[in-house]
Amino acid sequence: MQARMKQNQLSAEAVDQLLSKKEVGHLATLNNDGFPYVVPVHFVKTGNEIYIHGLNMGQKLTNIKANSKVCFEVEQMEGLILDDKACDVNTKYQSVVAFGQAELVEETAEKIAALDRIVAKYTPQLSGQQYPENMLKGTGVIKITIESITGKYFG
Numbered sequence: 001m002q003a004r005m006k007q008n009q010l011s012a013e014a015v016d017q018l019l020s021k022k023e024v025g026h027l028a029t030l031n032n033d034g035f036p037y038v039v040p041v042h043f044v045k046t047g048n049e050i051y052i053h054g055l056n057m058g059q060k061l062t063n064i065k066a067n068s069k070v071c072f073e074v075e076q077m078e079g080l081i082l083d084d085k086a087c088d089v090n091t092k093y094q095s096v097v098a099f100g101q102a103e104l105v106e107e108t109a110e111k112i113a114a115l116d117r118i119v120a121k122y123t124p125q126l127s128g129q130q131y132p133e134n135m136l137k138g139t140g141v142i143k144i145t146i147e148s149i150t151g152k153y154f155g
Contacts, residue, residue, distance in 0.1 A: 096151040
């Protein structure tokens, strides 16, 4: 572990706070030619799981079906810490990195529960509405079961 990480760890509560307020996270998967694939996503964390929604097809789902190991990252840049020397300028930030196993949610009740949480986070004024059957079929929900999660800050 990096020295700064040991000194500047976010508490579990601060990790959850950052994840609850950030709108975009970055999901990293591995494609079939061995290259990492990183994509911005909307998400919600519930307990030890992160749920992501999107289309029920595409590169990230193809990658997850081939290799379920993923990395998920969120950051918040709060500003620059300026200095008279360019090399001494730093960033005030918070970040979270989680590693886990991802899977496509197939069970309808779990899918609806995840979508309800996502709607409540991003568009709370639309909470409680029913999802049309064709929308449920066309929407993919990814569940990441977190195996490890860390947060750090500086500044």
